[in-house]
Amino acid sequence: MNPSKVPDIVIGRLPLYLRALTQMAQDGKEITSSQELGGELGISSAQIRKDLSQFGEFGKQGTGYNIEFLADQLKRILHLDQIWDVALIGAGDLGTAIANYGGFIDRGFRIRSVYDNDPSKIGTWAGAYEVHSVDQLEKDLRDMGIKIVMLAVPASHAQEVTERLIAADVKAILCYAPISLSVPDSVKVQYIDPVLHLQHMTFYLSK
Amino acid sequence: MNPSKVPDIVIGRLPLYLRALTQMAQDGKEITSSQELGGELGISSAQIRKDLSQFGEFGKQGTGYNIEFLADQLKRILHLDQIWDVALIGAGDLGTAIANYGGFIDRGFRIRSVYDNDPSKIGTWAGAYEVHSVDQLEKDLRDMGIKIVMLAVPASHAQEVTERLIAADVKAILCYAPISLSVPDSVKVQYIDPVLHLQHMTFYLSK
DNA sequence: TAGATTGTTAATCGATTAACAATC
DNA sequence: TAGATTGTTAATCGATTAACAATC
Known part of the structure; x- marks a missing residue:
């Protein structure tokens, strides 16, 4: 597979597939099909097979996919066969909620350090993390080799x-x-703005 | 405009346009162009003009768009010329952070009521909101006419x-x-899962 | 008037789906 | 073997972009 040739929209669906497969595995299932997986996610079976075919052949004709095997392959493709250290900048209400969220580690991420610029917050705790000053932010992140920030x-x-x-x-x-942040092409950004989602839905609501 | 004929992907961009226009208005700007707006958002000027043309003619040749006027039109199209009451279900760390977030009201949404199923939380406060039992949830929401839930x-x-x-x-x-939730077609769902975004980005990171 | 930018059409590009041979 | 489902190709569908007449 040549990463640069796989459409970004396909990459964006792989974590969704992985999430559904992980759920199936927790439910004790061992085998699934593109049809079953698609039904779960509201995606056509053809699209799932096409997406996966970008990276290899993971299924068996007549049988389907081994859930654990496919999940492992997706983790490998997404570079989730390791735990990524992440820094969290901002220890307000939202930052604190993120720090307390227990759902990162199982899916490949560990909060390594938390920062805030408010002197009154430095040294206090956001969940299990001591809040650090941003004074040495660049040096800190470099020293820890952190590549991902929330x-x-x-x-x-x-x-x-x-x-x-x-x-x-x-x-x-x-x-x-x-x-919208300005960054060079070498830096990836993803956004979470709940209000955008709400405003998207109100279009379809009658007043 | 026939709402059912406008592609959903276009609808999804309108809140983004509105957000950028609101920012420009706050900065004291009065006029913008599809090129300037696109530059801000990383979207082509042609796409912005095409998207807007689905709903009417909002600009002036040679001049561009009046920011306040276009923002008002987008609010009207998105049914944001009113404040929507929203209920919040769940008063854990995340729910509390949402309850404390001050960014909803300016953009068309007001949290009307907060619910949790934990008896020890009922009657406590999540930010400015008293936490209610979910016992009467259906009746409560119907009585208040609430159509949107977080x-x-x-x-x-x-x-x-x-x-x-x-x-x-x-x-x-x-x-x-x-x-992934199962809902009838008459109900719109939008999802926020920060881990999906992180896993999307790790694909592009080398180990 | 000269310069700028819209709204729209046609062309291009890319993504999704349908269909089926291969084969478990 | 009969039934099921993959991986892949070709066809379809839809979204984006380029280009430009209209006109402010």
Whole structure:
């Protein structure tokens, strides 16, 4: 597989497949089919087979897919056959909720360090994590080799923090602030803005 | 405009346009162009003009778009020329963070009521909201006429709560649980799962 | 008027689906 | 063997982009 040739929209579906497979495995299932998996996710079986075929042949004609095997392959493809250290910037309500969320480690991510710029918060705890000053942010992240950051700071500070992240050689940012960040092509950004989703749905609601 | 004929992917971009326009207005700008707006968002100017043309003619040749006017039109199209009451189900860490988030009201949404199924939480406060029992959930939501719910309960309870929401005539669900919900076509669902975004980005990271 | 930018059409590009030979 | 399901090809469908007349 040549990574640069696989459409990004396909890559975006792989974590969804992995999530459904993990659920099936927890339910004690061993085998599934593209039809069953698609039914679960609201995706056509043809699309699932096409997506997977970009990376290899993982199924058996007449039988389907071994759930554990396919999940392992997806983890390998997505570079989830390791645990990624992540830094969390921002220890407000949202940052604290993220710090307390227990759902990261099972899916490949570990919060390594938490930062805030508010002097009154430094040294306090956000869940299990001591809150650190952003004074040494670049050096800290470089020393720890952190490539992924969850950014939970106010929109007004998000771009300036982002520039420091870029300087620290961070390569992936999950931005919770409701703005579009400017980054070089070498840095990936994903956004979470709940209001965008709500506003998308109100189009379909009658007043 | 015939709503059913506009592609959903176009609808999904309108809130993004609105967000950028609102930012421009706050910065004191009065006029923008499809090129400037696109530059801000990483979208081509042709796409922005095409998207907007689905709903009418909002610009002036040679000049561009009046920011306030276009924002008002987008609000009207998205049914954001009113405030929507929203219920929040789940008053754990995430629910509490959502309850404390101040960014909803300016963008068209007001949290009206907060619910949890944990007896020890009933009567306590999540930010400015008293936590209510889910015992009377269907009746409560119907009485208040609530059509939109933010669902911040554990994955293990999300589907059963969803069935109660459907029974209560809720039409839009923003689901924070990492699962796919089963709902009839008449109910819209949007999902927020931060781990999916992280796993999408790790594909592009070298180990 | 000259310069700029819209709204729209046609062309291009890319993604999804249908269909089926291969084969478990 | 008969039934089922994959992986893949070709056809279809839909979205994006390029280009430009209209016009502010």
